[in-house]
Amino acid sequence: MYAKGQAVIQLMEELAPKSYAVEGDKIGLQLGTLQKEIPVALVALDVTDEVVEEAIRAGANLIIAHHAIIYRPLANLQTDTPAGRIYEKLIKHDIAVYIAHTNLDVADGGINDMMAEAIGLQVTEPLDEVHTDKLKKLVVFVPVDHADKVRSAMFEAGAGSIGDYSHCSFNIEGVGTFKPGEGTKPYLGRQGKLEQAQEIRIETIVPQSAERRVVQAMLKAHPYEEVAYDLYTLDLKTRTFGLGRAGKLQAPVTLAELCERVKAAYDVPMLRVVGDPDRMVRKAAVLGGSGSRYVRHAMFAGADVLITGDIDYHTAHDALAAGIALIDPGHNVEKIMKQGIADYLQRKLDARKWTTRAIASEVETEPFRFV
Template identity: 35%
Template sequence: MATTVADIARCMEAIAPAQLAEDWDNVGLQIGQGDWPVQKVWVALDPTHAVIKAAAARGVDMLVTHHPLILRPLSRLDPSDPTGAIIAHALENRIAIFVAHTNLDAASGGVNDLLCQRIGINPFGPMQDISKREFYKFVVYVPREHEARVLEALIACSVGVIGNYSDCTFRAEGVGTFRPKDAAKPFSGSIGQLTHVDETRIEALVPSSELPRILEHVRRAHPYDEMAFDVLPTVAPGRDIGIGRVGELQKPMTLDSFSLKVARALKLPSVRVAGASELMVVRVAVCSGSGSSLMPAFLSSGAQAYISGDLKYHDARTAEAAGVGLIDVGHFASEHIVIEALTKRMKGPLGKNHPDVSVAAYRKESEPFRRIGDND
């Protein structure tokens, strides 16, 4: 059986479950259909027009990117504007685009863990814990012959993430009863008569923010006109997960010495540093991408230094006043390291279950900023 976009999406869901994404984010399949056949996949940081054009020229069927092509709802689709042109080019060449953004940041083995590994930081937890987010146990009751269809609809919503496992559900068999009233349109049974039906109880953990979407999706797959379900408040189990990481160095270093170590680890000519040169650093906070919004989390983490990108002038002044240090490595450098690693992780399960698919990292992306000054 030919591999499809849906098969690649399932592989990515196991690596970076969608429910780990921030509420404001837009992850998952953004362009294409689940039943499109796939033989060639590229992995890239950004879904730029240059990447799409190169993918089309090389016969790529699916692009997996870290940054979303569509972050906010589009009010129109105009092929003459940059986003519209990318979408049009992708559709013309039948290239599906799948996004793993903040879910890949938060996931175990994701961007922040890789950043720690590259620099030599031993992480012991996230900067911003999301494992304490409000979760529900969603329970639905379905006639046994429709169990597979409803279960498939539920799993398609990325439910049941527990630690490093996704699609965790539970099923139990029983007998349901109901008596249809005059206005009912029963799937089985007759008006006014008590009906007994062999049913399956299916349950899974779902994040509260996703509950409306999950209900709508499951209702479409359920045969009853009045679907029976329960929503029970709970707390997500498993180890702490979240955005950013906090960890420790093997031995203390001054801020300037550590900054040089970071620059070398990421193969950068320089990094921006704020804070006292001789500040001793043992505990370090890390956030890939744009980390300015997590400054409060850094300041309360007990870390002496914070590595991130897109840090602001006032963040530097705040760090100075607090007696801590900032190391700004840039947005691109803090995240591009995930592309090769993600490609390798995808090759494992896809090579085993879908040997007809090739997965490759797109290697022509680069830092969009250039430095011009006296040394040029």
Template identity: 45%
Template sequence: MSLSAQQVIQLIEELAPKKLAADWDNVGLQVGAYDQRVSKVLVTLDVNRAVMDEAIAKEVDLIISHHPVIFKSLSEVRFDTEIGRIIRSAIKNEINIYVAHTNYDIAKGGLNDLLADKLDLLDVQILQPTFEDEVKKLVTFVPEESIDEVREAITSAGAGWIGNYSDCTFQMKGVGAFKPLADSTPYLGEEGQLESVKEVRLETIVPASKLKRVINKLNKVHPYEEVAYDIYPVEINGESFGLGRIGKLKASLSFVELIAQVKKQLGVADLRVVEPKVDTIKKIALCSGSGADLIKKAAFKGADLLLTGDLKYHDAELAVELGLGIIDAGHYGTEIIMQKGIVEYLKTKIQERGLEEIEVSSAKSNKGFIQIV
């Protein structure tokens, strides 16, 4: 059994659309073809020689990586470089390589939300907004007997969300008219004769990032051969996305207690820390990977501590000045959880959509590069 690479990638991009990625980033399909058949997927934090060897041994068709293989434009692919050897191996063994990097960091349900879940944070908010989704109004016209099926289909695909309310739609009855022409296969009516049908005008709002999926679902379930619909721009604020998260612990912890919890939840043996000004910690900011740029933002939003990686000397100095505690669990330590996160997400979505089952696994050979001795 297999899926096309496009089908698997579409599931990833429903979670983490490419437009969420930072301007400097390079995400998406970096090696391969969308129409290639995929029966085995390997999810990894990095694509290096060890991971490529593992993929070849497992006869993997698609690697989903967090960190890009091709970060900047390449003017040459040389086999005496690590990147060149990886690209050559991927092409030779017909292995696609797809990257979900900062778009997955930023996505709702992405890496930073996984990190917040590890700490059981409550009232989780975005730390640094970076993107606001546009909102569109969708209007379509449905025969009365099909209204429930169509409404359920488009709302389940992501339409009709307003704040804490789902399935928000408006309906108005009317009469539609049409004349089937030659070569048509009408749901109602006869070729060459004007037909009048009792219809329902169904309207709702859709995030622009989910519009394509909603329209695809509409076309799939609507009974008409040619589905009539209108899309209008709407001048309201859409859903916000951004880097990092900030939230509250279920119960206040001492610095020592929080250190122990982070080690346990992330499976990290060693941490670098900056002691917070407060005795007990309640509000935590976090950013997977390298989040030192968010030190000021975390302090401004009232965090007692920032959990991140890649802390530098002067970053720590700034944190002390602001009274902000830091736990540096490392770039690897704060991001390796993405492997399990994407594996579980893909397995769930494939089952929910009734797609052909494929093998999705987490890379075993991906190890952190830095050791403390």
């Protein structure tokens, strides 16, 4: 059975919740509908005419991309313009387009983590904090014989983590009362009769980003027709998420050696570098996309080098004077997300027994040619 579009996107947002995005970023469903079955989802960096043709050939009716196809409100939709022709083709072939941009940059396991892992960075930290997950407390009342099942479901969905501890909860046994009304189908008791039941009050911590997922898992595992539960907003914060990553290399290398590693890891034929090729690099920072404005963030994190795209002339001079090296492999290295996200979605789809396929675009969308 194919997954519905909304179900595929729910899996995507488990990895990269919309709340992680930088304010004003153009993310989410930009064209089409998710109210349909998805036989194939195509993961792409950019949505070009060639990528749309690829989706048509593959039988994909959903494209999940990193870069938006609509940046600002449309004054018109003329189909004799380059963008208009793409919109027309997408609509005619019933292909929806969903965008995950800065929320995917920020997310654990997102683009910046993929880039950091590919070159061997250890124990990374964000360069620029953009989102802090708030905490909530979930309290639910469960019959004793279902307490383990409900707890496990909530933990599996993302509840119960405090620092480096997982599966955290507090449990009190007591007596619950209820009277099933007309038309009810109670798990315990009979209609019209006041009942008492031995129940466990389970309390656990839930990050706001996982709230909907945890509540849904709890309701699914709970045996009651009507579940009694409470959600409290706490004046506490949990993990901080941000753009870029900084981390130590497993062993020091020269800047020249790191350049070769970057070319291999990010599949680029050449790159630009600022700094002495023989200098030793122990800590590096990465940031997918355009990172000129994050040089000082990298310096503050103690990085010897920042690896990012679209470095301008004056930023390069400033970095050289400040003593931090730069490696610019281009903006297009974000293509690392194509296979990474396709693999992630396929694992999630397979675990739910859906026959939907998630595939990575093979179209090269690098606009520059090296001559």
